[in-house]
Amino acid sequence: MREVPRWKRASGWIDLRGRREGGLAFLLMRLTGIGLVIYLFLHLYVLRLLAQGPEAWDAFIAMAKSPLFLALDGLLILGILYHALNGVRVTLLGLGIGVPHQARLFWGVMALTLLMTAIAAYAIFTIAG
Amino acid sequence: MPTWQLRLLRGRPGSSPRLETYRVELPAEAYLIDAVEKIWAEQDRSLLFRHACHHASCGACGVRVNGRERLMCITPLREFSPDGVIQVEPLRHFPWLGDLLVDVSPMMRRMAEVGFAIIRRDELTADRPLPEGIEQITRFEDCIECGLCLSACPVMAADEAYLGPATLAAIERMLAEPRGGDTARLLTLADDPHGAWRCHSAMECTAVCPSNVDPASAIGRLRRRLIVEKLRRWIGGGR
Known part of the structure; x- marks a missing residue:
């Protein structure tokens, strides 16, 4: 009898073959969750600049206003909203x-996420950009 | 008569699994189980697969067809194009025995632990007069223990101790109609870290179930019951 290695079992939730909205929602939830945890540590890492004085912080803020950084902010908001x-x-x-409506709820979540992200991105680029 | 192209996962434990292609001639009215049986009968008698009733009662012929969990006996070939390929693989999250065969005993042990009764009073005939000599009409429970829901559940991929959708749905069914069963033991089983709280509502169990058991809804009802029981204990001061 063949036992499947633990790492291979755990990778099973990435496999979207044959999955429907629920499986896709589950995968996106995990990916955004992992992304938000990584962001939390990056955020704490950046905040340490505050202890290094105004120059270090101002230099970071100048970089944070670059289009690439603002786009990453948009991506962060997308992840948070979803x-x-x-x-x-x-x-x-x-x-x-609402179990019978779970697929419609998923598409509703996606629509709201994209709409609110678009509004947030517009605000980010017009105010900070 | 159309020719169907099937790509079957082949191999035995200890060797690397591989996909092998077979061609079978069958009418479009045939089912996938007919195609696999024909391959076994005419091309390769070493092919391992499980089947029994051929009408979705036994739950033995569960596989993944083009990635999706299906019973071969109710998967008509007409769903596919003869120009395409039908890829058939064994269920996930079970020990692999070879080819399309998996060991379903872990699931059966969990179901046995629940003490799931396979028959119930038939609600469809409840208002009808009973035939002479018949005291009560019973019917099989909907769950045919095919394991499709366990294979489709992404949580099973990450937690092999997870009770799984079929077992949790069986617990919920037993709690709804205990028939003398030990409900406290069932609630404890469901309240385990690998029980009802481990479900992440991916809903794939309900999507693939061939018997309309709807395990996702059953797990939701089970959680509500667990919450009520906990509140009752806290308010009552018990543990």
Whole structure:
């Protein structure tokens, strides 16, 4: 009998072959969750510049206003919005509420995420850009 | 008669699995199980696969067809194009025995632990007069223990101790109609870190279930029941 290695089992949730909206929502939830954890540590790492005085902080702010950095802000907002909105969806579904509508809820989450990200991106580039 | 091209995962434990292509002639009205049986009968008698009833009652012929969990006996060939390839692989998250065959005993042990009764009173005939000599009509529970939901569940990929959708749905069913069963033990089993709380609502279990058991909804009801039980204990001061 062949036992599947632990790493190979864990990679199973990345495999989207044959999956539907629920599987896609699960994968995006995990990827955005991992992304947000990485961002949290990057954020804390950057905040340490505050202890190095105004020059270090101002230099960072100047870099943070570059188009590439602003685009990364947009990506961050996309991840936060998806994770938060899908979190509400998953909470409801996890309690057995709205299960027959789970696919429509997913597309609703996606639409809201993209709409709110577009609004946020517009604000970021017009105010900070 | 159209010719169908099947790509089957072949191999035995200890060797690297490989995909092998077979061609079979069958009418479009045939089912995937007919094609696999024909390959076994006419081309390769060493092919391992499981089958029994041929009408979605036994749950034995579960595989992944083009990545999706299906029962071969109710997967009609007409769903596919004769120009394309039908890729058939064994279920995921079970020990692999070879070719399309997996060991479903881990799932069966979990179901046995629940004490899941396979029959219930038939609600469809509840209002009808019973035939002479018949005291009660019973029917099989919907779950045919095919394991498709376990294979489709991404949480099973990360946590092999997870009870899984079929077992949790069985617990919820038993709690709804205990028939003398030990409900406290079932609640403890479901409240385990690898129980109802481990589900991440990927909903794939319900999407692939061939018997409309809807394990995702059952897990939701089970969680509500666990929350109510915990609140009741806290308010009552018990543990």
